Amino acid sequence: MLLKDSYDRPVSNIRISLTPRCNLQCIYCHREGEVKPEKELSQEEIAEILRVAAKFGIRSVKFTGGEPLLRKDIVEIVRSVPEGMESSMTTNGILLAQYATDLKAAGMKRVNVSIDSIIPETYKKITGHDSLKKVLEGVQAALDAGLTPIKINMVVLEGINDHEIDDFLAYIRGNRNLVLQLIELMNFNNCEHHTKLNDLEDSLAARSKTIITRRMHHRKKYCLDGAEVEVVRPLHNSEFCKFCNRLRVTSDGKLKPCLLRTDNHIDIRGKSRKELEDLFVKAVATREPFYK
Numbered sequence: 001m002l003l004k005d006s007y008d009r010p011v012s013n014i015r016i017s018l019t020p021r022c023n024l025q026c027i028y029c030h031r032e033g034e035v036k037p038e039k040e041l042s043q044e045e046i047a048e049i050l051r052v053a054a055k056f057g058i059r060s061v062k063f064t065g066g067e068p069l070l071r072k073d074i075v076e077i078v079r080s081v082p083e084g085m086e087s088s089m090t091t092n093g094i095l096l097a098q099y100a101t102d103l104k105a106a107g108m109k110r111v112n113v114s115i116d117s118i119i120p121e122t123y124k125k126i127t128g129h130d131s132l133k134k135v136l137e138g139v140q141a142a143l144d145a146g147l148t149p150i151k152i153n154m155v156v157l158e159g160i161n162d163h164e165i166d167d168f169l170a171y172i173r174g175n176r177n178l179v180l181q182l183i184e185l186m187n188f189n190n191c192e193h194h195t196k197l198n199d200l201e202d203s204l205a206a207r208s209k210t211i212i213t214r215r216m217h218h219r220k221k222y223c224l225d226g227a228e229v230e231v232v233r234p235l236h237n238s239e240f241c242k243f244c245n246r247l248r249v250t251s252d253g254k255l256k257p258c259l260l261r262t263d264n265h266i267d268i269r270g271k272s273r274k275e276l277e278d279l280f281v282k283a284v285a286t287r288e289p290f291y292k
């Protein structure tokens with residue numbers, strides 16, 4: 001039986017940050033809402049959290065960070081995911097070519113790869129590093145390894161990459177294992193490049209053969225001719241929060257009921273199994289939609 005919060009939202013998914021460390025410096029990064037993270041969870045601590053999640057009926061885990069592939073024990077972590085729980089990862093892709101086969105062999109189902117520009121200079125401007133080629137090689141390796149479907153995450157930044165959407169569509173078109181995920185910038189540092197995605201969604205809708213509404217966040221998926229596009233619009237979106245089914249874990253072992261809040265984290269380090277289970281129940285009980 002899934003745990004439900006007082007807004008009748010079941011928690012069916014857990015999102016674990018494996019590290020605050022990163023090999024890129026994206027200009028907009030929200031770092032999964034972490035503040036001054038301390039020592040990283042160990043592989044065994046993560047395995048215990050996953051066992052408790054499984055006990056509460058959680059059937060999927062998303063690994064994130066920082067950059068999750070910077071964890072030297074990443075393959076063991078993936079291997080420790082309980083049977084019947086689907087694992088996926090969101091990565092910047094730089095180390096993906098190196099790890100794709102091992103991740104698949106360890107049981108990972110699929111990956112999301114963040115690529116905000118397919119123009120090398122613009123990629124460097126956004127991330128601080130000249131690494132686009134490596135990332136594209138990573139995507140190819142993930143395709144070859146069967147870590148699919150792969151979502152290509154693009155945060156839309158006005159005046160920087162917003163003219164590249166058709167180029168991204170051309171990149172994924174015809175490959176059923178690639179999905180483009182367009183993300184509205186969550187404006188943590190009052191970034192001047194924020195833009196609402198309303199007009200973009202309207203134009204995608206007009207070009208779509210089918211539109212699917214996902215259970216998670218009620219996100220829309222637009223099925224264009226030979227290309228699928230999902231849109232993530234979390235800001236001031238009460239529908240998005242109403243269908244939020246995730247519980248987060250910070251890299252230093254705190255249950256985090258909402259991405260956008262830092263005042264209700266629950267420390268789960270050094271707890272017994274029973275205490276851990278009780279804290280899961282407590283964290284879910286504290287969940288509330290950020291936008292109501």
Ligand SMILES: Nc1nc2c(ncn2[C@@H]2O[C@H](COP(=O)(O)OP(=O)(O)OP(=O)(O)O)[C@@H](O)[C@H]2O)c(=O)[nH]1
Nearest residue numbers: 062064088090112151153181183232234244246259
């Ligand atoms: N506000 C908010 N944003 C979220 C939440 N979950 C994911 N996001 C944002 O959605 C974007 C895509 O996140 P990903 O890590 O690729 O994962 P996902 O698309 O949510 O997960 P899948 O569709 O299952 O692969 C990122 O910008 C995340 O910050 C959430 O619960 N709340």
Ligand SMILES: C[S@@+](CC[C@H](N)C(=O)[O-])C[C@H]1O[C@@H](n2cnc3c(N)ncnc32)[C@H](O)[C@@H]1O
Nearest residue numbers: 028029030065066067090091092114153185186
């Ligand atoms: C925080 S990153 C961690 C995983 C990995 N390092 C990566 O970049 O894919 C997870 C996702 O959040 C997105 N993201 C980061 N900051 C964001 C922001 N301010 N608004 C919207 N999405 C953001 C990234 O683009 C990425 O797709």
Ligand code: SF4
Nearest residue numbers: 022024026029066092
């Ligand atoms: S690669 Fe991911 S974690 Fe690293 S700075 Fe970029 S968005 Fe943030």
Ligand code: SF4
Nearest residue numbers: 241244258259289290
């Ligand atoms: S409730 Fe918080 S974590 Fe859930 S969708 Fe809303 S902002 Fe994101």
